[in-house]
Amino acid sequence: MDSETRELRALEAEVAALQRECRMLQNAGEKASGAWKSFQNISQSDSEEWESLKDLRSRLEHLRSEHSFLSKLTGFNIRNYSKMEDIVNTEETEKDTKKVLQKHRLSGNCNMVTFQLEFEVLETETKEKKSSIITDLSIIMEPTEYSELSEFASRAEEKRDLLMFFRSLHFFVEWCEYRENTFKHFKEKYPDTVYLLEGTCSHCMEIRSTRQPGFELVIVWKIQIDEEGMVFPKLDLLTKVPERALGLDKNRVIETAPLSFRSLLGVLGIEAALDSLIRLFSGDNN
Amino acid sequence: MESANTLCPGRKCKGGVLAHLERLEAQTNISNRKSEEPTVRKKESSLRTKIRELQQQRDKLRAEVKQWRARVKEPPAKEDPSRTVISEQEVLEREWRNVEAILEAYRFTGLSGKLTSRGVCMCISTAFEGNLLDSYFVDLVIEKPLRIHHHSVPVFIPLEKIAAAHLQTDVQRFLFSLWEYLNAYSGRKYQADQLENWTADSPSH
Numbered sequence: 001m002d003s004e005t006r007e008l009r010a011l012e013a014e015v016a017a018l019q020r021e022c023r024m025l026q027n028a029g030e031k032a033s034g035a036w037k038s039f040q041n042i043s044q045s046d047s048e049e050w051e052s053l054k055d056l057r058s059r060l061e062h063l064r065s066e067h068s069f070l071s072k073l074t075g076f077n078i079r080n081y082s083k084m085e086d087i088v089n090t091e092e093t094e095k096d097t098k099k100v101l102q103k104h105r106l107s108g109n110c111n112m113v114t115f116q117l118e119f120e121v122l123e124t125e126t127k128e129k130k131s132s133i134i135t136d137l138s139i140i141m142e143p144t145e146y147s148e149l150s151e152f153a154s155r156a157e158e159k160r161d162l163l164m165f166f167r168s169l170h171f172f173v174e175w176c177e178y179r180e181n182t183f184k185h186f187k188e189k190y191p192d193t194v195y196l197l198e199g200t201c202s203h204c205m206e207i208r209s210t211r212q213p214g215f216e217l218v219i220v221w222k223i224q225i226d227e228e229g230m231v232f233p234k235l236d237l238l239t240k241v242p243e244r245a246l247g248l249d250k251n252r253v254i255e256t257a258p259l260s261f262r263s264l265l266g267v268l269g270i271e272a273a274l275d276s277l278i279r280l281f282s283g284d285n286n
Numbered sequence: 287m288e289s290a291n292t293l294c295p296g297r298k299c300k301g302g303v304l305a306h307l308e309r310l311e312a313q314t315n316i317s318n319r320k321s322e323e324p325t326v327r328k329k330e331s332s333l334r335t336k337i338r339e340l341q342q343q344r345d346k347l348r349a350e351v352k353q354w355r356a357r358v359k360e361p362p363a364k365e366d367p368s369r370t371v372i373s374e375q376e377v378l379e380r381e382w383r384n385v386e387a388i389l390e391a392y393r394f395t396g397l398s399g400k401l402t403s404r405g406v407c408m409c410i411s412t413a414f415e416g417n418l419l420d421s422y423f424v425d426l427v428i429e430k431p432l433r434i435h436h437h438s439v440p441v442f443i444p445l446e447k448i449a450a451a452h453l454q455t456d457v458q459r460f461l462f463s464l465w466e467y468l469n470a471y472s473g474r475k476y477q478a479d480q481l482e483n484w485t486a487d488s489p490s491h
Contacts, residue, residue: 014344025354074458082387134416161413
């Protein structure tokens with residue numbers, strides 16, 4: 001009857017409304033519980049996107065850990081890299097030769113030294129072989145207090161030797177760290193005798209006599225990079241003595257001190273040589 | 287018949303068959319009921335039955351809604367979820383491409399590598415002045431002790447000696463030491479090849 005039909009329609013509407021509400025609440029409930037499962041409202045393709053996003057996140061994490069690992073292992077931390085590719089017209093050159101010129105920009109740091117590189121690589125491909133040549137290299141390094149570095153950078157630029165640049169940079173930084181640790185060690189061991197005017201990062205260490213004020217030794221420790229990119233330390237001794245003492249020095253010990261120091265280095269090595277010198281000057285009579 | 291009465295108290299029971307059907311409908315879920323609908327409609331007061339179905343369905347849904355309302359702790363967010371997914375994806379993809387490019391760029395430093403299931407496979411690149419030359423690889427298994435799984439280092443390079451000296455104590459030193467040997471060899475080989483080509487091309491031949 002009519003009333004029954006009306007009742008039926010009302011019930012149908014109510015059921016439909018309740019079903020909708022149920023779905024909505026279910027979705028909200030899932031969200032609130034933190035489960036990003038597929039939403040019933042969203043179509044099948046969207047839920048696939050959610051899956052790929054999770055996948056992307058985990059892959060990115062894996063890549064980042066790979067980067068961090070490589071950075072620690074090599075000592076080089078590359079922060080930025082970009083590449084632009086230009087194809088050189090091959091019709092002007094020989095047939096079957098493909099030439100590609102790539103421009104690269106790379107920046108990062110190796111411990112306290114930051115570098116910014118821009119270089120070009122020309123890749124030539126013939127039927128027989130492939131070759132890659134660096135055709136241009138530009139290097140900017142910080143900090144600029146390391147004067148040895150700027151000279152080295154311009155030499156590397158001239159030779160376009162990118163790999164040698166990195167290798168030498170690695171050893172240079174390693175030597176700097178060793179120097180810093182050595183100076184720090186001696187400062188801690190002989191606080192009244194050893195003075196580092198510019199802190200542990202300086203390349204000079206002063207040894208002041210506690211018994212005879214006015215007598216000083218200065219160790220100058222430079223780290224040099226030669227033409228081939230070999231890194232080696234160069235230590236020199238400077239003396240500071242009162243004039244009277246100079247007059248008394250019959251054996252010309254003070255004059256020959258720098259040379260003697262070089263021999264001492266050769267015999268004892270850096271640490272032992274420095275240690276013995278400091279002992280001479282400190283109150284220590286062991 | 288008696289059981290039919292207890293199932294639907296206060297309702298008009300039309301007879302044995304209908305009551306039996308009602309019991310079945312009460313036991314199965316909505317989707318099953320829909321398939322039985324055509325047969326029910328043929329009977330009298332099919333409308334009444336339909337009403338009953340819907341009432342039961344409504345009651346069930348009401349209970350469900352109550353349940354869900356209790357579970358929802360916060361109101362649902364107003365943002366469009368599909369839109370945030372896509373922009374986050376773009377950001378992640380860009381970042382991923384960036385890191386991937388950086389990892390590839392490591393070959394310009396001379397040392398690059400890829401993580402493997404067992405450890406890392408290091409790739410050592412060599413060059414002579416501006417010319418990028420061959421690469422060699424060393425596959426390391428990260429265990430105690432660290433060991434070389436396999437490699438492409440030429441026989442005359444003293445790999446064992448270098449490994450014995452540094453591999454366990456300082457992997458970085460091992461790699462740089464090996465790099466020096468390989469680079470020196472690669473550079474000399476390149477120079478020798480160049481010289482050969484030069485003498486082959488020269489007019490005296």
